Amino acid sequence: xxxxxxxxxxxxLLLAMLVLIAGANMAATPFYLxxxxxxxxxxxxxxKIIVALMMTLIIIxxxxxxxxxxxxxxxxxxxxxxxxxxWPMPVALLAxxxxxALAGAINxxxxxxxxxxxxxxxxxxxxxxxxxxxxxVEDRAYGGFPDWFNALGQQPQFGPLTVSIVIFVxxxxxxxxxxxxxxxxxxxxxxxxxxxxxxYSGVRVKRVKLLLFIASGAIAALxxxxxxxxxxxxxxxxxxxxxxxxxxxxxLGGVSIFGGSGNLLGVGLSILVILNLRNGMGLADxxxxxxxxxxxxxLILSVLLPNMAQAVHTKWKGRET
Amino acid sequence: MRWLQRxxxxxxxxxxxxxxxxxxxxxxxGSLIDGYYTSxxxxxxxxSVAIITVVAVGQTLVVLTRGIxxxxxxxxxxxxxxxxxxxxxxxxxxxxxxxxxxxALGTLMGAINGVLVAFGRVPPIIVTLGSLAIFxxxxxxxxxxxTVTTDSLPSWLIDLPRLTFVTIGNLDIRAMFALAVAIVVxxxxxxxxxxxxxxxxxxxSNPDAAHLxxxxxxxxxxxxxxxSGALSGLAGFMFLxxxxxxxxxxxxxxxxxxxxxxxVGGVNIFGGSGTVVGAMxxxxxxxxxxxxxxxxxxxxxxxxxILGLLILLAVASDAVILDRLRALWARTDLKLVSTAAPxxxx
Numbered sequence: 074x075x076x077x078x079x080x081x082x083x084x085x086l087l088l089a090m091l092v093l094i095a096g097a098n099m100a101a102t103p104f105y106l107x108x109x110x111x112x113x114x115x116x117x118x119x120x121k122i123i124v125a126l127m128m129t130l131i132i133i134x135x136x137x138x139x140x141x142x143x144x145x146x147x148x149x150x151x152x153x154x155x156x157x158x159x160w161p162m163p164v165a166l167l168a169x170x171x172x173x174a175l176a177g178a179i180n181x182x183x184x185x186x187x188x189x190x191x192x193x194x195x196x197x198x199x200x201x202x203x204x205x206x207x208x209x210v211e212d213r214a215y216g217g218f219p220d221w222f223n224a225l226g227q228q229p230q231f232g233p234l235t236v237s238i239v240i241f242v243x244x245x246x247x248x249x250x251x252x253x254x255x256x257x258x259x260x261x262x263x264x265x266x267x268x269x270x271x272x273y274s275g276v277r278v279k280r281v282k283l284l285l286f287i288a289s290g291a292i293a294a295l296x297x298x299x300x301x302x303x304x305x306x307x308x309x310x311x312x313x314x315x316x317x318x319x320x321x322x323x324x325l326g327g328v329s330i331f332g333g334s335g336n337l338l339g340v341g342l343s344i345l346v347i348l349n350l351r352n353g354m355g356l357a358d359x360x361x362x363x364x365x366x367x368x369x370x371x372l373i374l375s376v377l378l379p380n381m382a383q384a385v386h387t388k389w390k391g392r393e394t
Numbered sequence: 395m396r397w398l399q400r401x402x403x404x405x406x407x408x409x410x411x412x413x414x415x416x417x418x419x420x421x422x423x424g425s426l427i428d429g430y431y432t433s434x435x436x437x438x439x440x441x442s443v444a445i446i447t448v449v450a451v452g453q454t455l456v457v458l459t460r461g462i463x464x465x466x467x468x469x470x471x472x473x474x475x476x477x478x479x480x481x482x483x484x485x486x487x488x489x490x491x492x493x494x495x496x497x498a499l500g501t502l503m504g505a506i507n508g509v510l511v512a513f514g515r516v517p518p519i520i521v522t523l524g525s526l527a528i529f530x531x532x533x534x535x536x537x538x539x540x541t542v543t544t545d546s547l548p549s550w551l552i553d554l555p556r557l558t559f560v561t562i563g564n565l566d567i568r569a570m571f572a573l574a575v576a577i578v579v580x581x582x583x584x585x586x587x588x589x590x591x592x593x594x595x596x597x598x599s600n601p602d603a604a605h606l607x608x609x610x611x612x613x614x615x616x617x618x619x620x621x622s623g624a625l626s627g628l629a630g631f632m633f634l635x636x637x638x639x640x641x642x643x644x645x646x647x648x649x650x651x652x653x654x655x656x657x658v659g660g661v662n663i664f665g666g667s668g669t670v671v672g673a674m675x676x677x678x679x680x681x682x683x684x685x686x687x688x689x690x691x692x693x694x695x696x697x698x699x700i701l702g703l704l705i706l707l708a709v710a711s712d713a714v715i716l717d718r719l720r721a722l723w724a725r726t727d728l729k730l731v732s733t734a735a736p737x738x739x740x
Contacts, residue, residue, distance in 0.1 A: 183710065187710060187713065187714070189713050192663055193657050194709065197702045200701050201701070201705075204699030204700070309695075313647075314647075317527070330520060362530070366535075369523070370524060372523065373510060373525070376520055381514070
């Protein structure tokens, strides 16, 4: 028995999962399909899913960036610190974005040019950038930002949509074009599949890697600022532990942790699956911790089940011949 | 030089330099802080190092086999909480039984990770990322967000952290630190001289080759995760004894400190090289910095930034300096071979 190719694709499984979850949610509560709930569903995790898009490129490239959550915190703290030191808010925001790009450049330099494993470099970044954020704000909480900044994260600006959601949609489109329709995107895959082959074919692997890490830092910084705008206040420990959720989204989307395979369609579906699952469980009064456990289990099962199916299939074939 | 090269491996040079760095750090802190060289400072550092070290030994075994165990923080939290709740409910429970319960629970959790990695063929980072969330979720749900409090625990457990194993001069070596050192010695000997221990290195250096020469690669991977779980369970008991009151958030984020200790200690994150003693030195380095910066009162907020920098330097020196050393060692080996070869022809 062989399944037609499109049924064996990872995205099909995710789509089936999504339909199942959405169906269960619709059956469980009448509020699910309301515009308010759908916006809310995105809004609650919007910063994570923005960062997850760039993380997709990083992981396909065969690297990992554990420092994103710390860069989110760092950018928010830089903006808050400079604003309260008397800088105008737009300048403070630009400086925060620059700090994120700089953090990414540091990660990229050590990974691409010195050749250290990105897991170790960005682990150091995870601890170190958080440390810099803590030095800036210590144990204070900064609030009192201009109203237009808070409105960015809290109020619907485009019909029922917030700025964050619009940024996510635009970024998804840009990432899809870059990854699947541009030379840079092909290089990301080629390097993830075989770095040596890419280097010998004349790809400037170091420059591409550096660029990816800078983009990852800058986008994480942007997400951190949006998070600050949504919360209306900044603390040293904001966004702690987000990196795990972000990586979970990407891996559930069928992106191989070893690099070289996966696509943005899968990650988009995985985002929808996780958001709807959390939303449905939230509407059914299941606490955040149980939600996290369920998503953890989903992550493991998403790799385990295809592996087991493969093993059974191989055994079955062996018996026939 | 040649004599040196024959008796010392590059990895040992690295461990020695880490040891020098620790001594240097202690000397610098000693000149900055009044009354630094006291047994109180030592005990404070030793208490935090002991727990990290025990977990780091297990983590080292997993990293050696090209894995990573991110669930250790959740395992330590779970075992600390459940052992605490169990002891609080049965005051007369014997200490040995309490330790066994913690270790058994940790072993079970490690075995779950191990089965999924070794027999389910799921990459370690995915399995332990998932079980990090699952174990913590189980803890929060089953505990009903209640806290194990110090006054609900029997006095032998509360007094355990201050129990002295041996006194050298005016330094009291606490039993918990002695236990950590004993575990390091045991596992260092095991990984150096036992067949089963060398298999971790073989597996991590080249999994395909290890499989081809008939090593049970799945079983090796499985046992690394089981040992990591068991040691985390033991560390959970030590955590309970040290802090007394355990919330559901206990030991959250410990996995990062442990991985940091392992990486600073020179264990290669891609597997195959590094030692248990190195991991302990890494833990001591981090523990010394943490506690001393705290005493220095510049600002505890500087701690993380310095720690991050330290990890980066450790990894960079590992890549740059150690590669040079290895090349130097290899070159000398080549020379020895080429000078020996003509004689053999004759």
